[in-house]
Amino acid sequence: MISEKMKEFLGKGSAIRAMFEEGNRLKALYGEENVFDFSLGNPNVPAPKEVNEAIIDLVQNEDPVVLHGYMSNVGFEDVRQTIAESINRRFDTAFSAKNLIMTVGAASGLNVILKTILNPGEEVIVFAPYFVEYGNYVGNYDGKLVTISPDTETFQPNLEEFRQKINPNTKAVIINTPHNPTGVVYSEATIIKLADILREKQEKFGSAIYLISDEPYRELVYEGAEVPYLTKYYDNIIVAYSYSKSLSLPGERIGYLVIPDEVEDSSDVIDAAAIANRILGSVNAPSLIQKVIARCCDVQVNLEFYDKNRKALYNGLTELGLECVKPEGAFYLFVKSPMEDEREFVALGKKYNILMVPGSSFACPGYVRLAYCVSHETIIGSLQAFAKLMEEIQSLEK
């Protein structure tokens, strides 16, 4: 008796989550150290010590009625102002509290903004490979997901196809940089071209096309890679941010939307997003963690840990003959499958206790995603398992 829409999900589930359960099963069977679980983007670097220090200080010194109480649906004003000033300092922007809405992570922020802008049947463009949940979020509001095929050379967005697919029914475009699942950072040149195309099409069709920038990996970059702050390149842009990765707080569900003054009908969009945040059931982002963020928004997790994993896994796999774009950000490698059907590669990997997510889950078959937010021992141990896996594949080919 569940709804028709939800029936479609049953059985299908989330491939990533299914892999998560499979990982738990294998670990119980073979021991944690013998399973190489690259399936889930769950940070394994602990939150910076400042987070727990802030929690304890707040609990000991703040009025509990305020600390655990309701505030405006958009979040505590002082928290939003503090974060706005942090963004301004780091990216030379000019936001204030009113441009920020605290949300239950970026996933909730994306739902809030999609509910705010989407009419049924309107189109939202994504670039493959993309996080499969985008399709579900768009579907929540009866929007239509339009997929741009991948540029598998660079995994920068395929802007030629993008230009062709924008039409008067296009309401929004979601991008994600640093990128899940490839680890690629969109270059400034890419952003400029993308913004030019959007402006050209807005003018042509006389409509607003919102660029939604999903940024949970903004701070996770290596070798000094630059992630342009996108509000500088385009007016109708909304940023969905999360502290899940930058502060290793994925379970706490804390992030924000930035809705700049330059967005068309900005104050209507802000007001409607505040209402969407309320009526979708979040009401407000968790209160204690909001206050924690205000004290920690200039802090970040230890990136050296991820960087060490990144190098070891990238070097190890390429030495085994596997191909992938060297990631500049996030904590994923997107590896070309040595077997034509990457799901067979994923299945064979399980024989060696290697858990990978098929690229089909990101609308990009022929590749697999490895999340290297795991212990360094797992990386090192996995390379022997990968060597055996590759031997078996080579023997199959003979």
Place this chain on the structure above:
Amino acid sequence: MISEKMKEFLGKGSAIRAMFEEGNRLKALYGEENVFDFSLGNPNVPAPKEVNEAIIDLVQNEDPVVLHGYMSNVGFEDVRQTIAESINRRFDTAFSAKNLIMTVGAASGLNVILKTILNPGEEVIVFAPYFVEYGNYVGNYDGKLVTISPDTETFQPNLEEFRQKINPNTKAVIINTPHNPTGVVYSEATIIKLADILREKQEKFGSAIYLISDEPYRELVYEGAEVPYLTKYYDNIIVAYSYSKSLSLPGERIGYLVIPDEVEDSSDVIDAAAIANRILGSVNAPSLIQKVIARCCDVQVNLEFYDKNRKALYNGLTELGLECVKPEGAFYLFVKSPMEDEREFVALGKKYNILMVPGSSFACPGYVRLAYCVSHETIIGSLQAFAKLMEEIQSLEK
């Protein structure tokens, strides 16, 4: 350029939230102690000390990667099992972890279950007066809200009209006991009759009709009032619970759904609700607070404080000639307006710095809601202001 659906909200906003802003304005103008703000159900009794003790202990002793990390979308298994056992002990039920889904408060829980079951156009019945957000939650999934008119004698649900309005298109019924805005507790006799009607109609129409019990006030009862645990009276029932009031944690956004095994297609409903919780953007309920709840689920706020306010306000107002049902639970009085249009009464109240919410906001004009989760001084001070207000009304009538 916001969606047509959201445009309807702009300008309208929430009357309760607007009053909240008005309260802040008046307090800045006249001083906090001179404003009698009965508008918002924001608990002013601090969380029990066990909450902050649990937070500090967890932060000092738990692995931060677990404490702040992802878990299953339904919540930590140990947390759900602990809460299930607490419910079983207190209400003689037989739930286990699998029957519980941790949610971002009851508001999110209601959204999750409505998304799980509702097809567009299906009807959800509510009993006036009702929490206005129910209409918005139902509207999120394109359901149709059907209102049963109030029984203003007792504020128990009007079961005769209820029986008449159930039809083959009825998918769910939302009830709320102890009740916002009246403070009434539905009697066991009411629950038995209501369940009988639902069973009769299920049989007649050959369809499942879900009873959704919104229970944020379950623990807030006075003079030994009993709140029947509803899963004992009807099979197709889902409980949406929140710790916002029982532990004074409204800002933390923590609650759960109970989906009993007796619900038709129970495991499909549980699986679909877990997916709805994920794709609506919550992903999971906040992790640290989940663990806190497991340690505090048998604790509750100091009810004497609310009870003292309840008696003082009820006695004070009835002595002034105002009429209302004596509340047995929650922290609201629902007072009959001494002026025909209660919005005029609310407007006149502001002259005396008294903030009340018009009954129209609960689909029950002619009444006003007073939330007595305020300081006792506010109650005492307000009685003088109410006396002057009543004098002015009497002089107007002459």
